[in-house]
Amino acid sequence: MxxxxxxxxxxxxxxxxxxxxxxxxxxxxxxxxxxGQQFADTYKALNPQSVVPALILDDGGPPLFQxxxxxxxxxxxxxxxxxxxxxxxxxxxxxxxxxxxxxDGHPLVVPRIRNFxxxxxxxxxxxxxxxxxxxxLKALEAYESHLAGERETGRFCHGxxxxxADICLAGQVFGGKFFNCDLSGVPTVNRIFAECMKIxxxxxxxxxxxxxxxxxxxx
Amino acid sequence: MxxxxxxxxxxxxxxxxxxxxxxxxxxxxxxxxxxGQQFADTYKALNPQSVVPALILDDGGPPLFQxxxxxxxxxxxxxxxxxxxxxxxxxxxxxxxxxxxxxDGHPLVVPRIRNFxxxxxxxxxxxxxxxxxxxxLKALEAYESHLAGERETGRFCHGxxxxxADICLAGQVFGGKFFNCDLSGVPTVNRIFAECMKIxxxxxxxxxxxxxxxxxxxx
Numbered sequence: 001m002x003x004x005x006x007x008x009x010x011x012x013x014x015x016x017x018x019x020x021x022x023x024x025x026x027x028x029x030x031x032x033x034x035x036g037q038q039f040a041d042t043y044k045a046l047n048p049q050s051v052v053p054a055l056i057l058d059d060g061g062p063p064l065f066q067x068x069x070x071x072x073x074x075x076x077x078x079x080x081x082x083x084x085x086x087x088x089x090x091x092x093x094x095x096x097x098x099x100x101x102x103x104d105g106h107p108l109v110v111p112r113i114r115n116f117x118x119x120x121x122x123x124x125x126x127x128x129x130x131x132x133x134x135x136x137l138k139a140l141e142a143y144e145s146h147l148a149g150e151r152e153t154g155r156f157c158h159g160x161x162x163x164x165a166d167i168c169l170a171g172q173v174f175g176g177k178f179f180n181c182d183l184s185g186v187p188t189v190n191r192i193f194a195e196c197m198k199i200x201x202x203x204x205x206x207x208x209x210x211x212x213x214x215x216x217x218x219x
Numbered sequence: 220m221x222x223x224x225x226x227x228x229x230x231x232x233x234x235x236x237x238x239x240x241x242x243x244x245x246x247x248x249x250x251x252x253x254x255g256q257q258f259a260d261t262y263k264a265l266n267p268q269s270v271v272p273a274l275i276l277d278d279g280g281p282p283l284f285q286x287x288x289x290x291x292x293x294x295x296x297x298x299x300x301x302x303x304x305x306x307x308x309x310x311x312x313x314x315x316x317x318x319x320x321x322x323d324g325h326p327l328v329v330p331r332i333r334n335f336x337x338x339x340x341x342x343x344x345x346x347x348x349x350x351x352x353x354x355x356l357k358a359l360e361a362y363e364s365h366l367a368g369e370r371e372t373g374r375f376c377h378g379x380x381x382x383x384a385d386i387c388l389a390g391q392v393f394g395g396k397f398f399n400c401d402l403s404g405v406p407t408v409n410r411i412f413a414e415c416m417k418i419x420x421x422x423x424x425x426x427x428x429x430x431x432x433x434x435x436x437x438x
Contacts, residue, residue, distance in 0.1 A: 022412065048364035049319065061308060066315035066322070073311040089280060092292040096285035100268065103285065103322045113327070121336075121346050130339065145267035148290070150281070 001026040002056040004046060006033050006061075007210035008178070008217070010069040010106050010171035017167045020201030022078045026055075030212050033111045037219040051110075068102050071164050083164050094158050097146060098166035101172040105139025109175060114146055132179040139172050141185045144186040153188070162196060170196045174207055178217050221247040221275040223265060223282075225252050226429035227436065229398070230286040231272040237290045238418030241297045245274075249431050252330045270329075271431045278296050287321050289363035290383050302383050313377050316365060316384035320391040326360025328394060351398040358391050363405040370408070374414055381415060390414045393426055397436050 001019070004025050005012030019026050021197075031037045031052050040178050046063045049053040054063040064070045067141045085092050100126050109132050117123040117131060127170040140170045157165035173193040182188070183190055196202045207213055220238070222245050224231030231247075238245050245250045250256045250271050257269040265282045266273040274283040274289050294302040304312050326332070328351050336342040336350060366372045376384035392412040395402050402409055415421045426432055 002399070049323070049361040055344065063316065064311050066318040068318055069311050070324070072314055073231070073307055076307045076310065088292055088295045089390035091295065092288050093281075093285050095288035095291055098288055099285040099321075102318075103272070103287070103326050104268070107322050107326050108332070117340075120349065120353075121340075121342050123340050123342070129339050132333070134335065136338075142268040 001058060003028045003031075004031050004043070004054040004056075005210075006031055007213035009033060009052045009208050010175055010207075011102075013171050013205055013207060014067040014102075014164075014167045015053045015055060015070050015074075016205035017075050017170065017202050018083060018164075021081060021083065021162065022074055024074070025168065026079065028210070030210075032049055032212070033093050040214075041187050047157065051112075068098060068164070068168075071098075071167065075164070081161065083162070085158055085163065090158060091153065093150075093152060094163045094165045097143065097157050098168040100142045100146075101139050103143070103160040105135060106175065107175070108135040109179070129179070133181050134170070136175045137181045137185075140176055140181070140183065140186045140189050143169055143189050147188040147192065153205050156192055162199065163204075164197050168191060169193065170202055171173075180208075194214070220277060222247045223250050223262070223273040223275075224248075224271050224429075226254060226303040226432035227249055227426050228271045229394055229426075230270070230321075232390050232393065232424055232426060233286040233321075233383075233386045234274060234289050234293075235424035236303060236389065236421055237293050237302060237383075239424055240300060240302065240418075241293055241295065243293070247429070249429075250428075251431070269318055270331075285337065287317060287383070287387075290317075290386065292404045294383070296436070299378065302386070304377055304382065304432050309371065309377060312369075312371060313382045313384045315378050316362065317382075317387040318364075320358050322388040323361070324354060324391050325394065327354040328398070334432070352400050355394045355398050356392070356400045356404075359400070359402065359405045359408050361390055362391065366411065370432045375411055381418065381421075383417050388412065389421055 003015060005028050031043055044050055047065050053067055053100060054065050058064050064073055085095055117128050147157060152158050155158045156162050157169060170193055222234060224247050242283060250262055265271055266284050272286055273284050303313055325419050333347060336347050371377050373379045375381050376388060389412055
């Protein structure tokens with residue numbers, strides 16, 4: 001398999017973690033979002049939306065796109081270890097938790113949004129940083145409000161094994177670190193993130209361990 | 220079942236369409252997002268993220284949240300008619316198309332975002348309208364770039380029966396109409412939207428046919 005991703009892309013991170021958890025080998029080609037490589041015609045032929053990730057399977061079929069759809073595909077075609085619970089209600093909870101980041105948190109802070117705020121709406125750097133911190137923290141607080149009180153929460157978001165909810169939560173916490181959010185108000189999130197990062201599949205996938213990553217993140 | 224939604228919420232629309240397609244009876248309680256009813260403690264007890272929809276099942280369990288997770292739940296527990304293809308690759312394509320709106324398009328134009336742009340970043344009305352039109356159209360163009368050329372596209376997004384991709388596409392087109400986008404560049408999207416709206420389950424769910432809706436939409 002061939003993954004088109006980027007070291008700091010949190011959507012690419014999700015796919016990398018899932019591939020690692022499933023024990024699947026892949027080769028990653030970096031698409032530098034900060035340099036605009038996603039807009040090159042060669043990449044748009046793979047993903048016309050000009051976003052990462054795109055995953056090329058070995059079957060010669062069209063690229064898979066949208067990280068959550070890729071996670072579901074990997075879970076259906078490589079069921080072990082499972083990334084979703086077996087019961088429908090559990091699956092609904094895990095998918096909904098995943099979407100707190102994948103739909104409501106992360107899409108607000110990607111490069112194309114930061115560029116539009118700066119170039120089109122002339123929002124200054126302080127305003128852009130408030131935006132990034134506000135929406136990143138809102139999603140983390142939404143996680144906390146569910147995870148802290150619900151009986152399904154275990155060592156991970158749902159029981160004692162990682163699911164797609166943990167994969168998305170981990171990405172959201174990396175976003176919180178990128179944007180210097182105050183994470184002191186989300187202790188359950190922090191606890192689960194720490195559990196995730198003990199797993200080699202998560203650790204090996206993390207942004208700063210990818211080729212092309214700097215030693216530290218600046219916005 | 221009891222749905223907490225709002226007439227102009229495109230996420231509530233998705234759940235309404237799916238419930239109708241499955242032939243499931245439900246009662247809808249409006250949460251007026253423009254009046255801030257989502258922040259009331261009584262509603263936060265149902266959905267701590269203060270967003271709609273929330274779906275209460277008749278089993279006495281906790282509310283379901285996040286529209287795409289609810290759609291998957293309804294499809295798993297009420298399989299007829301199916302809202303996803305049978306093959307894993309087809310499911311990946313349909314889920315990815317759904318996420319073009321659910322993750323990359325719609326979350327950028329919801330009331331909390333418009334409020335933040337206005338109240339916190341002091342973006343004027345012209346700038347806010349450019350934002351709404353730009354991101355709504357970007358998602359519609361992403362649909363077009365997939366749907367126009369891919370052989371899986373049929374009468375609907377994937378073959379000749381509606382799936383969760385069509386449900387999300389329909390919501391995105393309603394967003395385009397709310398925000399007065401120029402839809403002339405997305406003919407395949409328009410064709411599929413017209414097919415969707417011939418179906419009673421879509422038509423009956425549409426924003427302006429809900430209780431509390433005005434006769435016309437203003438921003």
